[in-house]
Amino acid sequence: MPAQLESWCNGAAKSAISDFVTKVTTPNSPTFVPPAERIATFDNDGTLWLEKPLYIQLQHGLRAIGKAAAEKPELRDRQPFKAVYEKDMAWLGKAAADYAKGDPRDVFILVSGLTEVLEGVTVEAFEADVLDFLSNAQDARFKVPYKQLTYKPMVELVHYLQENGFQVYITSGGGRDFMRAVCEEIYNIPRSMVIGSSVTFQYREDAQGVAQIVRTKEIEQPIDDGPGKPPHIHRAIGRRPIMAAGNSDGDIHMLKYAGGHAGLSLQLLVHHDDAEREVAYDGGTEKALQVAAKEGWVVVSMKGDWKTVFA
Amino acid sequence: MPAQLESWCNGAAKSAISDFVTKVTTPNSPTFVPPAERIATFDNDGTLWLEKPLYIQLQHGLRAIGKAAAEKPELRDRQPFKAVYEKDMAWLGKAAADYAKGDPRDVFILVSGLTEVLEGVTVEAFEADVLDFLSNAQDARFKVPYKQLTYKPMVELVHYLQENGFQVYITSGGGRDFMRAVCEEIYNIPRSMVIGSSVTFQYREDAQGVAQIVRTKEIEQPIDDGPGKPPHIHRAIGRRPIMAAGNSDGDIHMLKYAGGHAGLSLQLLVHHDDAEREVAYDGGTEKALQVAAKEGWVVVSMKGDWKTVFA
Numbered sequence: 001m002p003a004q005l006e007s008w009c010n011g012a013a014k015s016a017i018s019d020f021v022t023k024v025t026t027p028n029s030p031t032f033v034p035p036a037e038r039i040a041t042f043d044n045d046g047t048l049w050l051e052k053p054l055y056i057q058l059q060h061g062l063r064a065i066g067k068a069a070a071e072k073p074e075l076r077d078r079q080p081f082k083a084v085y086e087k088d089m090a091w092l093g094k095a096a097a098d099y100a101k102g103d104p105r106d107v108f109i110l111v112s113g114l115t116e117v118l119e120g121v122t123v124e125a126f127e128a129d130v131l132d133f134l135s136n137a138q139d140a141r142f143k144v145p146y147k148q149l150t151y152k153p154m155v156e157l158v159h160y161l162q163e164n165g166f167q168v169y170i171t172s173g174g175g176r177d178f179m180r181a182v183c184e185e186i187y188n189i190p191r192s193m194v195i196g197s198s199v200t201f202q203y204r205e206d207a208q209g210v211a212q213i214v215r216t217k218e219i220e221q222p223i224d225d226g227p228g229k230p231p232h233i234h235r236a237i238g239r240r241p242i243m244a245a246g247n248s249d250g251d252i253h254m255l256k257y258a259g260g261h262a263g264l265s266l267q268l269l270v271h272h273d274d275a276e277r278e279v280a281y282d283g284g285t286e287k288a289l290q291v292a293a294k295e296g297w298v299v300v301s302m303k304g305d306w307k308t309v310f311a
Numbered sequence: 312m313p314a315q316l317e318s319w320c321n322g323a324a325k326s327a328i329s330d331f332v333t334k335v336t337t338p339n340s341p342t343f344v345p346p347a348e349r350i351a352t353f354d355n356d357g358t359l360w361l362e363k364p365l366y367i368q369l370q371h372g373l374r375a376i377g378k379a380a381a382e383k384p385e386l387r388d389r390q391p392f393k394a395v396y397e398k399d400m401a402w403l404g405k406a407a408a409d410y411a412k413g414d415p416r417d418v419f420i421l422v423s424g425l426t427e428v429l430e431g432v433t434v435e436a437f438e439a440d441v442l443d444f445l446s447n448a449q450d451a452r453f454k455v456p457y458k459q460l461t462y463k464p465m466v467e468l469v470h471y472l473q474e475n476g477f478q479v480y481i482t483s484g485g486g487r488d489f490m491r492a493v494c495e496e497i498y499n500i501p502r503s504m505v506i507g508s509s510v511t512f513q514y515r516e517d518a519q520g521v522a523q524i525v526r527t528k529e530i531e532q533p534i535d536d537g538p539g540k541p542p543h544i545h546r547a548i549g550r551r552p553i554m555a556a557g558n559s560d561g562d563i564h565m566l567k568y569a570g571g572h573a574g575l576s577l578q579l580l581v582h583h584d585d586a587e588r589e590v591a592y593d594g595g596t597e598k599a600l601q602v603a604a605k606e607g608w609v610v611v612s613m614k615g616d617w618k619t620v621f622a
Contacts, residue, residue, distance in 0.1 A: 036495070036501065081619075090358065121352045122544055139460065176546075176549075180549045184347070190347065191545065192478070192503075192548045192549055192550070193551035194549065200542070201541075201542035201545055201546070202538075202542065203538040203539075203541045203564050203568070205539075205567070207365060207616050210570075210571040211541060211567040211568040211570065211571045212571070213541050213542055213545045213568075227513075227514040228514075229499065229510075229514075230514045230522060230524055231511070231512035231513065231514060231524055234434055234512055234524045235487075235509065235512070236503065236547065237502075237503045238434075238487075238488070238502035238503055238505065239502065239503070253522065256516070256522040257522040257524075259521075259522065260521040260522045260523065264315070265505070275478070
């Protein structure tokens with residue numbers, strides 16, 4: 001067993017990972033895959049870091065919306081500014097609960113509020129704000145900055161794959177540029193290897209004549225989730241992954257796409273079954289668990305397969 | 312002078328390149344740029360390979376449209392199928408001439424015909440067809456397969472930058488997936504580092520239940536040209552280039568974007584002034600030549616700066 005997976009308990013999941021890596025990296029073996037084709041794609045929220053009680057990016061969004069509402073009273077008579085400014089937890093909690101049940105309307109109103117207040121902001125200014133948030137704002141339960149809430153065994157897995165010649169990409173249903181602010185620091189993944197959802201951008205020359213890229217408020221379609229993930233992966237990488245890791249129904253298509261590799265492939269589904277050290281939930285994962293059983297994907301039990309959860 | 316730029320004549324352009332690379336790679340110098348930030352973006356058509364008398368991708372498009380018209384008589388009563396099937400050089404020549412003069416309507420009809428016949432094709436099947444075309448179809452004037460029509464000094468420059476820790480990307484107004492079929496073979500640039508225009512894609516499971524990515528006939532907006540290039544670069548890389556190379560007005564925004572780097576930056580504009588060994592033309596480059604003079608970009612004379620043109 002490789003020392004690099006030290007936070008993994010010995011068991012089926014760890015064995016499946018190291019067997020797969022050994023098989024695709026053994027020269028002259030019929031299962032050998034050249035380094036250029038060793039593509040691995042990892043979902044982010046719930047796969048590489050915490051996603052409960054709210055996506056971390058939504059926490060950042062609430063802060064940005066709150067700042068805007070504090071500065072501009074005229075925003076406060078409509079949602080989502082009203083709820084955020086008044087700390088209306090009933091509205092916000094219902095938005096999150098509805099989303100988990102498959103009704104994303106109020107979450108879309110939140111996201112629209114966010115893209116509205118960030119319209120015209122340069123990509124550098126957005127990144128600086130995100131970096132400040134992830135480095136300084138603390139999670140209410142764990143009392144550490146959000147960027148520390150990565151899953152230690154998964155980060156070890158990323159590094160283990162990299163050491164074995166894999167190119168490891170993040171492919172997040174959440175915001176690509178949000179993750180780019182910290183991906184190099186927390187995962188050792190270059191920002192060019194982060195795929196995700198995004199607004200669209202415009203070229204603009206500022207008052208000093210310097211070329212800038214600024215955010216629009218329009219969300220690029222499709223978002224990088226569900227059946228949108230494989231097209232995003234193709235666009236960014238141009239090769240089919242031979243390994244993919246996810247944790248929710250939004251990852252099913254990506255995992256199936258990796259499964260279509262002509263040679264060996266590996267699919268991991270992280271199962272949130274550890275109420276004590278993290279959060280136990282199957283909401284939004286029911287279908288993925290069914291497909292995993294049918295397709296033979298490796299289901300990783302946070303409770304049973306991980307010695308440690310957080311880094 | 313570095314041996315790797317052996318096809319470059321000694322002179323201002325070669326000196327500007329090697330001075331720039333020395334300055335950004337010298338440790339402890341105030342102009343040092345860490346490897347992660349050494350991003351270079353290269354236009355493709357007319358910068359890395361031949362673009363006359365027609366874009367090479369248009370030659371491939373004509374073949375694909377011709378094949379479809381040969382197989383399906385019902386297509387032949389409308390453009391572009393009619394002109395291609397009847398080898399109506401008047402219509403085709405006018406389309407190209409109009410495009411060069413700024414009227415792209417007939418070229419758009421050609422492109423629409425192409426995306427129509429490729430609708431539903433998997434990305435792997437498209438790539439195989441492009442690879443066959445670029446490896447076997449010959450350029451009428453130079454009598455070699457199209458993939459051999461790269462500019463030797465520019466390919467040397469790509470390798471020289473890579474050896475100096477640069478990450479070199481292609482960013483083409485033409486088709487991203489078209490270039491990906493040969494980018495590793497002819498430039499040593501991984502396909503994940505090719506940025507370009509594209510159709511959109513859909514996820515589909517085939518009759519065997521295998522996940523596939525297939526082409527739609529819709530062209531993704533904006534295309535990767537003019538003011539669309541910097542947003543494409545941001546999306547794919549997430550960092551501002553410190554060096555960019557182009558040859559036409561469609562590259563002005565990309566070159567200006569690199570020029571906005573806070574530290575040193577280098578902009579190259581390849582000037583097609585060698586009627587004997589290549590083609591001499593300023594059409595579509597007039598504005599870029601003006602901006603180059605104003606901004607101090609390095610104008611590379613194919614005639615004066617290159618010992619050899621083709622590899």
